[in-house]
Amino acid sequence: MGHRAEPEHTHPDDVPVQAVFAALADPVRLGIVRELAGSPEWTRACGSFDVPVGKAALSHHFAVLRSAGLIEQRDDGAKRVNRLRCAEFEARFPGLLDLVVRG
Amino acid sequence: MGHRAEPEHTHPDDVPVQAVFAALADPVRLGIVRELAGSPEWTRACGSFDVPVGKAALSHHFAVLRSAGLIEQRDDGAKRVNRLRCAEFEARFPGLLDLVVRG
DNA sequence: CTGGGTGTTCAATGGGTATCGAACACTTTG
DNA sequence: CAAAGTGTTCGATACCCATTGAACACCCAG
Numbered sequence: 001m002g003h004r005a006e007p008e009h010t011h012p013d014d015v016p017v018q019a020v021f022a023a024l025a026d027p028v029r030l031g032i033v034r035e036l037a038g039s040p041e042w043t044r045a046c047g048s049f050d051v052p053v054g055k056a057a058l059s060h061h062f063a064v065l066r067s068a069g070l071i072e073q074r075d076d077g078a079k080r081v082n083r084l085r086c087a088e089f090e091a092r093f094p095g096l097l098d099l100v101v102r103g
Numbered sequence: 104m105g106h107r108a109e110p111e112h113t114h115p116d117d118v119p120v121q122a123v124f125a126a127l128a129d130p131v132r133l134g135i136v137r138e139l140a141g142s143p144e145w146t147r148a149c150g151s152f153d154v155p156v157g158k159a160a161l162s163h164h165f166a167v168l169r170s171a172g173l174i175e176q177r178d179d180g181a182k183r184v185n186r187l188r189c190a191e192f193e194a195r196f197p198g199l200l201d202l203v204v205r206g
Numbered sequence: 207c208t209g210g211g212t213g214t215t216c217a218a219t220g221g222g223t224a225t226c227g228a229a230c231a232c233t234t235t236g
Numbered sequence: 237c238a239a240a241g242t243g244t245t246c247g248a249t250a251c252c253c254a255t256t257g258a259a260c261a262c263c264c265a266g
Contacts, residue, residue, distance in 0.1 A: 004232055005244085017206055022128040026224080030121055047242060057225050059244055078233035078242050095198030099120055107262055108214085129254080150212060160255050162214055181212050181263040 004075055012069035012085060012092040020093065023068035024100060028053055029061050033070060033084065037101045041083035042074065107178055115172035115188060115195035123196065126171035127203060131156055132164050136173060136187065140204045144186035145177065 024030055028051050035049055046062055047055070062082070065071045069092070072083050089097055127133055131154050138152055149165055150158070165185070168174045172195070175186050192200055 017202055018128060018130060018133055021124045021133075025121060025125040025128045027121060028224085030124075045242080053224085054226060055243065056227075056245080060224075063244090075232095080243065093202055096202060099196055099199060103120055131254085148212080156254080157256060158213065159215085159257075163254075166214090178263095183213065 006075070007063075007066055007073045007080075009072060010067050010069045012088045015067075015069040015092070017093070019068050020070070020096070023064050023070060026061070026064075028057070029065055030100065032061065032065065033100055034103075036071065036082060036084045037086075037097070042076070042081045044082050045076075045079040046073075046082065047079075109178070110166075110169055110176045110183075112175060113170050113172050115191045118170075118172040118195070120196070122171050123173070123199070126167050126173060129164070129167075131160070132168055133203065135164060135168065136203055137206075139174065139185060139187045140189075140200070145179070145184045147185050148179075148182040149176075149185065150182075 024033065031051060032049050036044060046058060049058070051058060051061075053061075062071070062073070066073060070085060070089065072085055073080050074083075075081075084097075086097060127136070134154060135152050139147060149161060152161070154161060154164075156164075165174070165176070169176060173188060173192065175188055176183050177186075178184075187200075189200060
């Protein structure tokens with residue numbers, strides 16, 4: 001009954017703008033964020049996204065999104081589910097998330 | 104009285120968000136935009152910015168900012184002066200420029 | 207016309223990072 | 237327990253891009 005190492009989260013307040021730009025400059029990550037924005041919180045597991053990369057790269061992208069303060073992750077059984085940090089992110093970077101979604 | 108090749112401009116409306124993020128993900132370009140935001144239009148020549156790179160790299164960065172729809176350039180004698188496309192950019196990406204300046 | 211200043215282009219180099227395959231850890235189901 | 241599913245980590249590879257120095261073009265002041 002061992003625990004799995006919980007992912008390290010970074011609050012949007014502790015993230016420089018440049019890091020956010022770098023995180024969103026990648027097409028795969030941008031797609032993930034958009035897909036996540038259209039789903040209810042905690043409903044999307046990491047493997048449920050329509051991305052053209054393998055699991056290894058995917059895991060890397062989620063780590064980047066986490067350290068950019070864009071997403072939060074929680075373990076739910078064997079899966080790791082995600083949510084977009086809409087409120088916190090909007091408070092720190094007003095309007096940014098809207099721009100991402102609208103394209 | 105030959106003309107010098109005028110720089111190719113791209114209107115913000117024709118720029119995908121991802122390209123803007125990529126442009127602003129670089130520290131040198133971010134610095135240029137910020138410095139430009141604090142100066143009156145058409146007052147700053149390319150060489151007048153406080154950046155830790157040579158002229159060649161600098162010229163490259165300006166080309167990127169141009170093709171991202173962030174700046175406009177005009178030849179003024181031997182110099183090439185710049186302006187931030189505040190209005191057009193704000194219309195296309197509301198709030199983004201503010202985020203850049205505020206850090 | 208000559209010289210100094212400004213900016214662009216080119217070829218070459220280096221560094222960062224996106225990607226993959228394989229191995230591993232954990233969970234749930236059979 | 238065995239097997240299948242989910243996600244992470246590691247080592248290796250490849251590619252993109254920021255940077256440089258040198259050569260060039262243009263403008264202006266002597």
